Amino acid sequence: MSLLAAHRVARRFGARIALHPTDLVLEPEEVVALVGPNGAGKSTLLSILAGALEPTEGVVERPPRVGWVPQRSAHYGRLTALENLRLFASLEGVPSSRADALAEEFELPGNARARELSVGNRQRLDVALALLGSPQVLLLDEPTASLDPVQRERVWRIARDLAAAGGAVLVATHHWEELEGRADRTLALVEGRLA
Amino acid sequence: MRAVLLLLGKDVRSLMRTPVLLAVLVAYPLVIAALLGLVAGYANSKPRVAFVDEDGLPAHIVVGTHRFDVNATIDEVARNVRLVRLGADEAQRQLADGKVVAVVTVPPGFVATLQAMTKSPTLELSVTRGGTSGRVRQQVQALVYALNQKLQRAYIDANLQYVQLILHGGNGRFLGQSFDVLGLDGTERQLSALPQDERVKRIEAFVRTARRALKETGAALHATASPIQLQELPRRGRIASLSAQVESYALGLTITFLALVLAAGALAAERDENVLARLARGPVHPSGIVGAKVALAAIVATVLGFAVALAFAVAILAGHAPGGEPWQRLPLLAAGLALAGASLGALGALVGALAREGRTASLVAVLLVLPIVFLGLIPPEIFAAAGWASDALPFAHGVRLFSATLYDLHPWGAVARESAWLAGLGAVFAVAARAAVRPFDP
Numbered sequence: 001m002s003l004l005a006a007h008r009v010a011r012r013f014g015a016r017i018a019l020h021p022t023d024l025v026l027e028p029e030e031v032v033a034l035v036g037p038n039g040a041g042k043s044t045l046l047s048i049l050a051g052a053l054e055p056t057e058g059v060v061e062r063p064p065r066v067g068w069v070p071q072r073s074a075h076y077g078r079l080t081a082l083e084n085l086r087l088f089a090s091l092e093g094v095p096s097s098r099a100d101a102l103a104e105e106f107e108l109p110g111n112a113r114a115r116e117l118s119v120g121n122r123q124r125l126d127v128a129l130a131l132l133g134s135p136q137v138l139l140l141d142e143p144t145a146s147l148d149p150v151q152r153e154r155v156w157r158i159a160r161d162l163a164a165a166g167g168a169v170l171v172a173t174h175h176w177e178e179l180e181g182r183a184d185r186t187l188a189l190v191e192g193r194l195a
Numbered sequence: 196m197r198a199v200l201l202l203l204g205k206d207v208r209s210l211m212r213t214p215v216l217l218a219v220l221v222a223y224p225l226v227i228a229a230l231l232g233l234v235a236g237y238a239n240s241k242p243r244v245a246f247v248d249e250d251g252l253p254a255h256i257v258v259g260t261h262r263f264d265v266n267a268t269i270d271e272v273a274r275n276v277r278l279v280r281l282g283a284d285e286a287q288r289q290l291a292d293g294k295v296v297a298v299v300t301v302p303p304g305f306v307a308t309l310q311a312m313t314k315s316p317t318l319e320l321s322v323t324r325g326g327t328s329g330r331v332r333q334q335v336q337a338l339v340y341a342l343n344q345k346l347q348r349a350y351i352d353a354n355l356q357y358v359q360l361i362l363h364g365g366n367g368r369f370l371g372q373s374f375d376v377l378g379l380d381g382t383e384r385q386l387s388a389l390p391q392d393e394r395v396k397r398i399e400a401f402v403r404t405a406r407r408a409l410k411e412t413g414a415a416l417h418a419t420a421s422p423i424q425l426q427e428l429p430r431r432g433r434i435a436s437l438s439a440q441v442e443s444y445a446l447g448l449t450i451t452f453l454a455l456v457l458a459a460g461a462l463a464a465e466r467d468e469n470v471l472a473r474l475a476r477g478p479v480h481p482s483g484i485v486g487a488k489v490a491l492a493a494i495v496a497t498v499l500g501f502a503v504a505l506a507f508a509v510a511i512l513a514g515h516a517p518g519g520e521p522w523q524r525l526p527l528l529a530a531g532l533a534l535a536g537a538s539l540g541a542l543g544a545l546v547g548a549l550a551r552e553g554r555t556a557s558l559v560a561v562l563l564v565l566p567i568v569f570l571g572l573i574p575p576e577i578f579a580a581a582g583w584a585s586d587a588l589p590f591a592h593g594v595r596l597f598s599a600t601l602y603d604l605h606p607w608g609a610v611a612r613e614s615a616w617l618a619g620l621g622a623v624f625a626v627a628a629r630a631a632v633r634p635f636d637p
Binding site for chain 1: 197198201202205208209212213468469470472473474475476477478479
């Protein structure tokens with residue numbers, strides 16, 4: 001039984017078609033790579049799958065807990081990393097101990113405000129935020145773009161661990177070379193259509 | 196509700212971590228309020244009026260028995276204008292340039308006509324065209340009125356001298372000619388020396404009646420000259436700078452700026468930080484996001500508005516200025532500030548939702564503040580459309596609510612009416628803001 005299924009989801013922005021009707025299924029214990037050039041519609045598809053964007057047509061069946069790392073940082077710059085984690089933990093009804101544990105696991109600086117962190121640290125914070133609710137499905141939109149090799153490897157390990165625990169991971173990237181041996185399946189998206 | 200409170204706490208914390216923004220948000224409306232006060236003060240300042248003397252006014256003029264120092268008299272009666280002595284050509288040039296708002300000309304022969312006391316001499320007035328002409332005309336009319344008051348006393352005294360001459364007899368002068376008058380006293384004496392018969396008795400009765408009547412002439416002349424007199428009573432109440440109107444407008448302006456800019460900026464910041472989409476996925480419904488911004492605006496408006504009201508109350512107390520109930524009504528004012536802040540915050544949230552980014556939202560909010568305030572300042576009877584537009588915005592309702600709250604003896608009718616307006620407008624703006632919130636931008 002699939003963990004997440006999109007049926008004929010499509011999205012228009014005015015006259016522009018960002019995503020043509022698309023079917024996509026994520027099975028348990030799999031890591032799926034979504035590749036495509038810039039502007040192919042990867043972020044639009046992931047936003048729809050995450051529930052951040054309503055599709056113009058089609059439906060998405062998703063489990064209750066879906067983690068999402070958007071392409072652009074999505075946290076409060078005037079709060080510290082830990083304050084961000086605790087705030088979103090409270091909003092999602094997750095114990096604050098989970099926030100503290102993730103801050104420690106991702107080695108996030110405690111006192112500095114998020115806007116003062118390096119791009120890599122901010123990206124790690126976004127991944128930590130996505131993991132707050134112990135998601136069954138993790139959607140990662142260019143998660144490693146600003147990370148050093150060690151942190152990049154950490155993100156892939158997290159993806160593999162989540163899949164090994166019965167979850168599913170969809171990783172969007174335009175770095176084909178990074179995928180070697182890491183994804184169970186690879187999907188290509190070109191001009192809003194799955195190839 | 197819990198999510199709204201969590202977001203609100205985050206917004207307050209973020210605001211406290213931006214002391215420069217906080218200082219500007221507090222200082223800016225106060226500076227604007229002070230500038231508005233200066234503008235209002237300028238509106239009441241003395242207009243510059245040219246004074247052209249084509250008659251060659253002497254240093255002193257004698258009217259009847261009164262001797263007038265011309266310069267001192269003009270200075271005394273021209274308290275509400277700044278008179279500038281100019282030649283006729285220069286005065287007309289400055290009037291055309293707008294450097295003076297009016298020209299008062301003393302034409303040739305003015306003094307001679309004045310001293311003859313047989314007809315009224317004329318002053319000539321030219322007024323600039325435009326919005327201030329009515330006010331200038333009124334002030335020059337007041338100047339002439341004050342001058343007439345001084346002259347009428349001289350005229351009455353001169354006329355009374357003639358009455359005294361008729362009563363008691365003696366030497367007099369009129370129109371440059373001297374004459375002797377027997378007077379009623381002398382007439383009575385002459386009559387008493389005549390053989391008393393019916394005709395003499397009738398003339399004596401007329402003389403007595405005429406004397407009694409003429410004795411009342413002074414009072415009658417004064418009453419005729421000034422049928423109604425205006426007596427200025429000792430002043431009570433608050434000075435102009437602490438008036439109820441000034442306080443209400445200062446509160447309105449302060450919270451309009453704060454609530455509008457804060458709510459617009461805070462909502463747009465959620466999008467700038469790309470958090471709207473994360474929130475809208477589940478933790479907080481877009482209505483809750485708008486609600487948090489409305490609550491932020493209401494809280495900040497209440498706190499800072501309350502501080503302004505406290506400052507006014509202390510100043511009123513320190514100045515021993517009676518009027519209003521600055522202390523007892525503060526709790527009611529706090530509720531009014533919260534409601535007006537929420538209503539304005541909803542409008543700010545709408546601006547923040549419509550703007551694509553934080554900078555645009557803040558700029559639009561700042562640009563909106565002054566038109567909203569000025570629309571509220573225009574009396575509807577002057578421009579009806581401004582009144583309708585103002586009714587559709589929270590500022591004027593807030594000002595009326597604050598004024599009623601602080602100073603009306605029976606405020607509840609106005610409080611209920613303006614509160615209903617603010618709540619209704621706030622609801623409309625909040626619903627529009629909710630509809631305009633787009634969590635995700637491609």
